[in-house]
Amino acid sequence: MRLIESVREMTAWSREQVREGRTIAFVPTMGFLHEGHLTLMRRAREACDRVVVSIFVNPLQFGAGEDYEEYPRDLTRDSRLAESVGVDVLFAPTAGEMYPKGYHTAVEVDRLTEGLCGASRPGHFRGVTTVVCKLFNIVRPDVAYFGQKDAQQLAILRCMTEDLNLPVSIVGVPIVREADGLALSSRNVYLSPAERQAALVLSRSLAGARELIDQGERDAGRLRQVITEAITAEPLAAIDYVAIVDNRFIQPVDTLEGQCLIALAVRIGKTRLIDNMVVEV
Amino acid sequence: MRLIESVREMTAWSREQVREGRTIAFVPTMGFLHEGHLTLMRRAREACDRVVVSIFVNPLQFGAGEDYEEYPRDLTRDSRLAESVGVDVLFAPTAGEMYPKGYHTAVEVDRLTEGLCGASRPGHFRGVTTVVCKLFNIVRPDVAYFGQKDAQQLAILRCMTEDLNLPVSIVGVPIVREADGLALSSRNVYLSPAERQAALVLSRSLAGARELIDQGERDAGRLRQVITEAITAEPLAAIDYVAIVDNRFIQPVDTLEGQCLIALAVRIGKTRLIDNMVVEV
Structure with a gap:
């Protein structure tokens, strides 16, 4: 498994795969992987020639007073887990790689983002759609996998992908739970x-x-x-x-x-x- | 020259070109073509294997009381002109093709859009960035040509393209003027x-x-x-x-x-x- 930290290198890698006619499956995550993420990766592994997983704790989708700083991170452990399910590339850019100086663009979905988590976390989904649009353009996947646990996010990303004519199939994967019912998070x-x-x-x-x-x-x-x-x-x-x-x-x-x-x-x-x-x- | 009116057909055509390794140059316009547009198309013709011109009077970039309804349109004349400079595909979708029922997404650049035309035409550039992002995803160009006449638009589109990691080179082409100096419009x-x-x-x-x-x-x-x-x-x-x-x-x-x-x-x-x-x- 290859670890890529720069946008330029990731872009070059994915262009090369596309040129050679290989299909790419993509699982965007914020890392600190659990069985829910691994389920997405196994689905991705079955679907395409290449599997890319991104690990990026996206500052844009955290509001003031939320847990951006404390959000759990463990790239060593995540690398081991991703490799164990056959991931080809772990893409782990820094915030500066994703949002360099002079960054000014946002992708926004209205209506679907107003209620539920959108109401309690203003700007959250704007951060999500922006980063996922960027990641799709960098990674160039044919298929992308998202957990049904973030159901509103999944609906919003389906809408964005369709509305912006992004050439990516969005697949929602059922919630993975502990034996006693707690949804993995x-x-x-x-x-x-x-x-x-x-x-x-x-x-x-x-x-x-x-x-x-x-x-x-x-x-x-x-x-x-x-x-x-x-x-x-x-x-x-x-x-x-x-x-x-x-x-x-x-x-x-x-x-x-x-x-x-x-x-x-x-x-x-x-x-x-x-x-x-x-x-x- | 082929006239394409559906997003699905345009997408299929451009995917086919990409698969066969052909490069695509793209000139997005609102039609009623003049020598300024034709200059962009000639540049495009020199640069790539295939040239796509879109003609779409984008309702999103017109404000209330602006000239969306009256904006001059003449697809027959535009087709003839585009064909005369060697365009391969004229993409002329309807508003319903571009913004079907349930459309909810926008692409927005801040700061660069605040002054100049952005101040006098609120929402205008949000309409421009949204439609150009969509068109890029549909047409999949390697290079896109824009007139320097819309200088703020050009700066905003450069910013959007870089920020969203869109794999398109943006080329600005100098203003074409009448003999007495009037910029073509x-x-x-x-x-x-x-x-x-x-x-x-x-x-x-x-x-x-x-x-x-x-x-x-x-x-x-x-x-x-x-x-x-x-x-x-x-x-x-x-x-x-x-x-x-x-x-x-x-x-x-x-x-x-x-x-x-x-x-x-x-x-x-x-x-x-x-x-x-x-x-x-």
């Missing part, structure tokens, strides 16, 4: 043992909603209420949002219909966790 | 004979400034004053702006130094015209 390392236990309320509340839906419940207000009550019963948890939206444009719905997304963000102590499920009725 | 057709005469004040005022610079004048305030006085002396002319800025980030300068841009926008009757010159001191 690099931020789970922040949790104390008691918080780790409390964090189960996210997946548990979604499972409760799923049961009601299976029994025929279609009223979004009623489902939100049930989820909200379940989370509120957990003393260490504080709700950021509980949202039920259509899964394409991320707009609130009153009644489940077609493909909907039930998404939550909850603070467990100081750690903000997200979880979601897609329901098709 | 599709909007010149709006001018009455008296206005056509009055419009010469733009190039004449720039020539006056050039003379002073050649004599050693470096004070931007003094140069602006001289240009302003020349334009004010023309009864049919009303100044929108007279600006002296650095030619990379389009920021006002007090003293000419390095590469500067002297740019003006002037209303002649109802028609807004622009002109500029780059000075290197």
Whole structure:
């Protein structure tokens, strides 16, 4: 596996692959890899001739007071993990490589970015779309893999890719969970043992909603209420949002219909966790 | 010459060229072609295996009350002209092809877009960068040609292309003028004979400034004053702006130094015209 840190070298490598007719699968990450990321990489490995993984803690997508500085980083461990699943190139640029002096451009998706994490993290998705657009242009993938865990991000990136006519197929990969239901996240390392236990309320509340839906419940207000009550019963948890939206444009719905997304963000102590499920009725 | 109206067909054509190792030169236009555009196309013809010209009056870059509806259009004449200079593909999509239902994405450059035409035409450059980013992804050019007449646009597109790591070389081509100095523009057709005469004040005022610079004048305030006085002396002319800025980030300068841009926008009757010159001191 090759480690590339400069944009110029990464660009040259990917141009060479394209010239030689090889397909490229891409997994953009912020590093501190876990089984969720490795699942994306295995999917990428099966799909294309070459697999590129980027590790870049993107300053643009962190707001003031968020955890940019403390976000966990471990390039040595990440390299070993990526190599173990057959990644060809680990692209780990510095912030200065990605945003040199005189950098002035942003890519922005409206409407889909307004609610959910967009409401609690202003500018976050603008940072995400900007960096992913850049990475697509640098890496030139045929296919890019994203976790369904960041469901709003996935919808936004699908929209951006289609709108800007970027020649990349976007593949969403189901959430990977611990045995007890906790969705994998690099931020789970922040949790104390008691918080780790409390964090189960996210997946548990979604499972409760799923049961009601299976029994025929279609009223979004009623489902939100049930989820909200379940989370509120957990003393260490504080709700950021509980949202039920259509899964394409991320707009609130009153009644489940077609493909909907039930998404939550909850603070467990100081750690903000997200979880979601897609329901098709 | 092939006329392509669908994004899908254009994308397929350009992918085919790339696969076969052919280079593509691209000239994006809003049509109603004049000698300025044809100059860009001849440059493109010399540079690459294939030449694509787009004709798209981009609704996103027109503000409320601007001339989107009346902007002159003549695809039959444009086709003939493009063919006469050896263009391979004329890409003329509809607005619905470029911005289908559910379109939500924009590309935006800050700072460079704030002054000059950006101040008088809010949202204009956001429309320009968005459509050019899309066109680059659809057409996949190696090189793209833009007129120096839209100097701020050229600086903004250079910035966008570099910032988003788009694999396109941007080439600026000098302004083409009538024998009496009027910069060519599709909007010149709006001018009455008296206005056509009055419009010469733009190039004449720039020539006056050039003379002073050649004599050693470096004070931007003094140069602006001289240009302003020349334009004010023309009864049919009303100044929108007279600006002296650095030619990379389009920021006002007090003293000419390095590469500067002297740019003006002037209303002649109802028609807004622009002109500029780059000075290197």
